Amino acid sequence: QHWPSQIAKFSTLHPRPEGHKFVYGTAGFRLLGSLLDSVVFRVGLLAALRSRKLDGETIGVMITASHNPPDDNGVKLIDPQGEMLEASWETYATRFANAETDAELANEYLAVAEALKINLDGPANVVFARDTRASGPALVAALKDGLQAVAADYTDYRILTTPQLHYIVKCINTATTATPYGKPTEEGYYEKLATAFQIVTMGKPKSPVITVDAANGVGGPKLKELARYIGSDHIDINVVKDKIDAVEKLNHQCGADFVKTQQKLPLGLEPAPFELYASLDGDADRIVFYYVDEASKFHLLDGDKIASLVAMFIRDLLAVSGVDLQVGIVQTAYANGSSSKYLMDILKVPVTVTPTGVKHLHHAAQLFDIGIYFEANGHGTVLFSNSAMKALESFEAQNPGQQDAVTTLLSLAALINQTVGDALSDLLLVTAILSHKVWGPNEWNLAYTDLPNRLVRVVVKDRMAFKTEDAERRLVEPKGLQAQIDALVKKYKSGRSFVRASGTEDAVRVYAEAATRLEADELAVKVSDLLK
Numbered sequence: 221q222h223w224p225s226q227i228a229k230f231s232t233l234h235p236r237p238e239g240h241k242f243v244y245g246t247a248g249f250r251l252l253g254s255l256l257d258s259v260v261f262r263v264g265l266l267a268a269l270r271s272r273k274l275d276g277e278t279i280g281v282m283i284t285a286s287h288n289p290p291d292d293n294g295v296k297l298i299d300p301q302g303e304m305l306e307a308s309w310e311t312y313a314t315r316f317a318n319a320e321t322d323a324e325l326a327n328e329y330l331a332v333a334e335a336l337k338i339n340l341d342g343p344a345n346v347v348f349a350r351d352t353r354a355s356g357p358a359l360v361a362a363l364k365d366g367l368q369a370v371a372a373d374y375t376d377y378r379i380l381t382t383p384q385l386h387y388i389v390k391c392i393n394t395a396t397t398a399t400p401y402g403k404p405t406e407e408g409y410y411e412k413l414a415t416a417f418q419i420v421t422m423g424k425p426k427s428p429v430i431t432v433d434a435a436n437g438v439g440g441p442k443l444k445e446l447a448r449y450i451g452s453d454h455i456d457i458n459v460v461k462d463k464i465d466a467v468e469k470l471n472h473q474c475g476a477d478f479v480k481t482q483q484k485l486p487l488g489l490e491p492a493p494f495e496l497y498a499s500l501d502g503d504a505d506r507i508v509f510y511y512v513d514e515a516s517k518f519h520l521l522d523g524d525k526i527a528s529l530v531a532m533f534i535r536d537l538l539a540v541s542g543v544d545l546q547v548g549i550v551q552t553a554y555a556n557g558s559s560s561k562y563l564m565d566i567l568k569v570p571v572t573v574t575p576t577g578v579k580h581l582h583h584a585a586q587l588f589d590i591g592i593y594f595e596a597n598g599h600g601t602v603l604f605s606n607s608a609m610k611a612l613e614s615f616e617a618q619n620p621g622q623q624d625a626v627t628t629l630l631s632l633a634a635l636i637n638q639t640v641g642d643a644l645s646d647l648l649l650v651t652a653i654l655s656h657k658v659w660g661p662n663e664w665n666l667a668y669t670d671l672p673n674r675l676v677r678v679v680v681k682d683r684m685a686f687k688t689e690d691a692e693r694r695l696v697e698p699k700g701l702q703a704q705i706d707a708l709v710k711k712y713k714s715g716r717s718f719v720r721a722s723g724t725e726d727a728v729r730v731y732a733e734a735a736t737r738l739e740a741d742e743l744a745v746k747v748s749d750l751l752k
């Protein structure tokens with residue numbers, strides 16, 4: 221094969237728009253769908269190269285822009301174990317995307333291959349899927365061209381949630397190992413989760429109906445399918461905001477991001493008091509829950525509340541089982557101060573704080589026997605280490621109580637999508653725990669009371685001037701700013717505030733929490749004013 225001419229031939233069909241600097245960030249490439257054609261084509265080249273580097277292990281490519289508006293789209297790579305792309309490859313992605321000419325692109329391809337000693341004639345396997353966005357099919361065509369240009373084998377999984385594709389990638393790459401993750405199909409995903417849910421909730425009362433806002437995205441049809449596999453004897457899910465054909469409605473005044481950032485109900489939802497509601501985001505990797513009380517007051521049960529519920533449940537099961545395993549929690553600076561306090565002081569589980577972005581949380585969670593990580597926005601999962609799995613599988617229970625607890629823990633490990641945060645899997649996890657406790661949302665919410673908080677987006681001249689330390693909780697630059705923030709924070713009871721540059725938008729984010737709503741809002745405004 222003569223790769224350079226082959227790449228150039230296909231690349232001319234996917235010209236790079238002028239004047240754009242593309243960056244592979246925490247969410248891959250994400251921007252207007254109309255600007256992504258060349259980027260996705262080039263991601264095809266990179267995915268093939270990554271697979272060749274790993275002797276033909278299968279790499280995933282997901283086309284989605286998650287909670288962003290309908291006209292946006294995005295693309296990200298999935299590594300063989302279902303994890304995010306290894307960080308060192310993000311720079312190659314950025315270099316490929318920004319190559320000025322077809323020849324330069326071909327050169328980049330050869331340069332990376334040479335630097336990493338990649339055999340360009342080795343096998344390359346790639347799987348991909350997309351969400352429901354209108355720009356998806358054309359981007360899939362561009363991706364296929366990229367894969368064909370470098371003779372990669374591929375399978376098109378069509379429309380999936382992001383976590384479903386992560387699951388499939390891991391299944392394919394573990395298929396011939398001692399611990400296969402599951403059947404590498406969409407059906408295999410439903411079967412695995414449905415069976416695990418039935419075992420975890422066996423003998424427990426069925427939870428009352430849960431109404432789920434699917435953000436008019438891919439999560440809607442997939443959740444209905446999952447519920448069908450579980451069966452209405454075991455679960456009662458009412459999916460709303462499921463208009464995937466009305467593409468302009470995607471994430472519009474609904475969905476997990478809307479509910480979390482606005483701290484209010486999706487538009488048009490009329491909730492009954494003390495019933496449980498949930499919102500997914502546009503690619504179903506995030507979920508937040510909520511309910512209203514008798515006075516119609518809105519109560520949010522976000523990622524911190526999910527992490528706390530799961531930590532409590534797993535800790536209690538371990539105590540009953542007598543298996544000696546360390547549970548740990550990973551949060552970011554955005555975790556509500558009350559949640560961290562509850563986890564450390566009441567549950568007495570260790571809490572690690574990492575910078576924003578799930579890859580950081582994921583890696584920190586791998587250091588525990590059972591690591592629970594959630595971003596406050598509802599993206600997270602639970603990781604069971606290999607040694608934890610072995611300890612549970614080989615444990616000899618002394619009584620039926622211990623046996624029950626161990627069986628539940630093992631089925632939880634199957635119910636939870638351990639590759640990445642998964643809204644559908646997390647929904648089942650929460651439902652199962654509530655049915656064990658015979659709790660409604662109000663009982664769940666009682667564990668601790670969130671400190672009122674405010675998140676503000678501030679557009680600044682140069683967000684790169686904002687440099688942080690201590691897991692993004694303190695600014696080192698611009699010089700002197702942190703001292704001013706500290707001086708403000710000191711004036712507020714239970715006050716906490718920090719500033720960091722967004723990794724996904726050209727802005728900085730100000731977070732503030734304090735004892736009362738008014739004070740939290742005021743602190744957020746005052747800290748924002750310091751940036752002007």
Ligand code: NG1
Pocket residue numbers: 246247554576577578595597599721722723724725729
């Ligand atoms: P940035 O834009 O870096 O704050 C946002 C979310 C992250 C994460 C990424 C990836 C907040 C405050 N930030 O990151 O948690 O989800 O997007 O999508 O929610």
Ligand code: ZN
Pocket residue numbers: 286287501502503504505506
């Ligand atoms: Zn998402």
